[in-house]
Amino acid sequence: MIQVERLTKQYGSVRAIDKISFGVGQGEIVGLLGPNGAGKTTTMRILTTYLSATSGRAVLAGHDALDEPLAVRRKVGYLPENVPLYQEMRVKEYLRFRAKLKDVPRSRRRLAVSEVVSRCRLTDVEDRILGHLSRGFRQRVGLAEAMVHDPDILILDEPSSGLDPIQIREVRGLIEELGEKHTILLSTHIMSEVEAVCGRVIIIAGGRIAIDEKIEKLRLDKAILVEARGPAEPIRNVLLGIDGVNRVTITSQETGISGFELGTQGGRDVREAVCQKLTANGWTLRSLELKRSSLEERFVEAVTGDGADPSKVKAT
């Protein structure tokens, strides 16, 4: 659905994005990840024809963004960052206005608007003035607006920024639901969001693509964290004896309590075996968890160029 080839955007002497290439297939939900200023918004603006690239090509739903901007705009629903809206209009009035401009035929317009209103749970506020809405509702109006003409492709720039956790969950659910019918490219710097909704992640850093991989693949090398009451070295030796464990590092050691990090072959989940082995030896198990921050580590690695402290990156 989306084909990007060696896309470059130059603002004066600053190169915002540098020869990036990627593709998004039909029905995929792809997360565009990167620190602020990495070029996420620039990339999206080029794809939505708001900006034109300095060089390279972007083809969306079979139309070139530079040569046939109107055809591309018809196929794409776009939620810009910060959701600019006409403050003086009412929710339903605004959606009807946008549907008209997006060439939704008169016969289907009323239906299309009421459908997105109920889908984005805007029924309670459909007659309120946009300028009086809270951030969460504005975001949902933006989403409703982006999908009112039932586009093939949805491009969402930070759809959950500025929302509270419950709203984030709602928006996320909505995106997952939309992903069944539409191709979605969304940008964010929230890791858990990417893990929750995206099938694939593209990490941009410094205007280049650092990682472009399926989420499952990134998840593979997960680690298991173990905390138990007992001497560190003997426990370590026992843990190493478990089938599938190929690496055990001692992470903490204080007054009878020891912490370990286990690496397993092919990401096998050996939690049950760990539990059995420890209790069999009479050591009390204090905590046992599957660590899924690998995406975050990969992100930091990609952005800073080394495996720096992941806690420096914002994660929710």
Place this chain on the structure above:
Amino acid sequence: MRHVPTLLARELGAFFLGPMAYIVLMAFQVIALLNFWELVDALSQPQREFSSIRDPMTTYVSSSPLFWFSILVAVPLLTMRLIAEERRTGTIETLLTLPVSEAEIVLSKWLAGVLMYLALLVPFALYLPFLYFQAKYYFDLGPLLSLGIGLSTMGMMFVAIGLLFSALTRNQIVAAVWTFVVLFLMVVLTLLLYFYGARQQAGWAEAIRFLAVYVQVRAFGQGQLDPRTIALHLSVCVFALYVTVKILETGRRR
């Protein structure tokens, strides 16, 4: 061009949902009242009647300093927000990613401005039936019509210029100031230059006279419907609109 009515309706809605339209309309109503007062006063003095009878519209509208001053202030106020506001709030991004061409956007914004401008002239027209039917002062309708046409084409040109400056900036005040300066030059400076040139009996005085908007509109008010002036207004208007479309299109190449 099928999106123009939709866009136009929203532009007019935005005008009337904000305070600006009402403030400007109110001001024009007051100015029209004052001018009308002056006109009736002039007509009721027999010794001045002779000149006023010939072209009452000149006293009432086209040579009234108050009218010109308010037009010079009102047009920038009406046009400043048209595009600059969209740039400031970021809605331009949603507008330019619609399957709508830049020409349609510019045209509908310009039309909205022109309609608002014409609405400003309504207060002036409002008093004329009283003069005609109640006071039984049967003035000539020809000059009135020609003045109407002249003021319309002038307004089209002024609004197009205002729209052009609104497209150049995200700051409404900057857009308004630039529009005011340019309109001021077109109305006042050309007039002063003409007076100066005429006193020197310079050859270019006649050229300046043709360009002076004040002189043009006065001529319309006296019933001289000059197609050359109309052509001039419309050409400037089309040119300004064309440049505005190009500004929006090349905005993508920033």
